[in-house]
Amino acid sequence: MKYIPTQDYSFLLDENHYVYDHVEDEDSLHIYIKSKEHGCKCPLCEKMNTKLHATYRKKYQDTPIHCKQTFLHANVYKYDCENRDCECKVFMEDLPFAKASFSLSDLL
């Protein structure tokens, strides 16, 4: 092996997300990310919610790491807003890396 692969991708993450796998080949790097179960604030009413609605997979293209095209595969949580008066019934959790990355597709 030419170099030692790093497993420290913590710069992409916050305390609620972790990397559970990564696959590297000649010209691309795939990083697999999961959420820990955690409460999430509704973006509309800002109530803290813990009721999971579903998980789904999303794929992001990130800026190259080690000069390789980098893809983030994330298992993302959706939450039900538990506030009955809120118009937002289901919302997606906030992802620390999603704002800076480009979402390729919904895989579900």
Ligand SMILES: [Zn+2]
């Ligand atoms: Zn709400």
